[in-house]
Amino acid sequence: MTAVSEGPTLGSPVRLRLLGGFELTVDGRAWELPPAAARLVAFLGLHERPLVRSHVAGVLWGDRTEDRAGACLRSAIWRANAGGHVIHAGRSRIGLAPSSVDAREAAVAAHAQLVGGEPVAPEVLSGELLPGWYDDWVVVERERLRQLSLEAMEQMAQTLLEAGQWRRAIEAALAVVTIEPLRESAHRMLVEAHVGAGNRAQALRQFGRCRDLLARELGLAPGSALVAAAALAQGGPVATTA
Numbered sequence: 001m002t003a004v005s006e007g008p009t010l011g012s013p014v015r016l017r018l019l020g021g022f023e024l025t026v027d028g029r030a031w032e033l034p035p036a037a038a039r040l041v042a043f044l045g046l047h048e049r050p051l052v053r054s055h056v057a058g059v060l061w062g063d064r065t066e067d068r069a070g071a072c073l074r075s076a077i078w079r080a081n082a083g084g085h086v087i088h089a090g091r092s093r094i095g096l097a098p099s100s101v102d103a104r105e106a107a108v109a110a111h112a113q114l115v116g117g118e119p120v121a122p123e124v125l126s127g128e129l130l131p132g133w134y135d136d137w138v139v140v141e142r143e144r145l146r147q148l149s150l151e152a153m154e155q156m157a158q159t160l161l162e163a164g165q166w167r168r169a170i171e172a173a174l175a176v177v178t179i180e181p182l183r184e185s186a187h188r189m190l191v192e193a194h195v196g197a198g199n200r201a202q203a204l205r206q207f208g209r210c211r212d213l214l215a216r217e218l219g220l221a222p223g224s225a226l227v228a229a230a231a232l233a234q235g236g237p238v239a240t241t242a
Contacts, residue, residue: 019127050095
């Protein structure tokens with residue numbers, strides 16, 4: 001009796017996690033892939049629409065001849081679809097089967113923040129794309145999503161500040177400085193949020209940490225906006241050097 005494959009089937013719910021690491025889930029079960037197939041799935045997962053086959057082969061196997069790159073692509077498609085249907089492969093274009101991809105969802109949430117959308121949990125925007133992967137296309141996409149997320153979280157922190165939601169503003173600004181410790185604008189928001197919450201001592205400690213970090217790493221003094229925020233906590237001028 002022939003064994004029935006336990007792989008994904010056409011129409012199975014596909015969930016792709018790319019933030020914090022690679023994980024493909026089909027019908028609620030983790031679906032293991034060899035490295036070449038995983039990279040193909042990840043690359044396709046970052047794009048909403050099907051891509052030209054030759055372009056995909058050139059990006060992922062650019063160090064091979066055209067014929068060899070095409071053969072590698074066909075092999076990766078077969079391995080990804082072994083026993084099921086994760087990739088839609090046409091004669092000229094290929095794309096991921098209908099799926100939810102956390103990196104694309106994070107980008108949508110970030111764009112929503114930039115146009116005044118409802119604030120979300122910072123965790124939605126703060127994941128790192130495929131840590132430990134150093135392919136050129138991953139590095140470019142990682143930095144693009146990183147910058148988009150930082151701008152979105154800063155906008156969210158500013159929106160929460162203006163609404164007087166001090167705790168949530170602190171959480172959003174902290175998420176920014178965790179990713180980018182030298183981002184002075186986020187430190188300024190932290191200081192303002194602590195002042196708004198009535199924690200003046202915490203505001204001054206945050207100012208001092210940023211001032212010392214800027215001096216140590218860049219040889220710079222805090223900018224006027226950060227100094228003005230700290231002055232609100234102290235009730236007067238603050239020292240811009242340790």
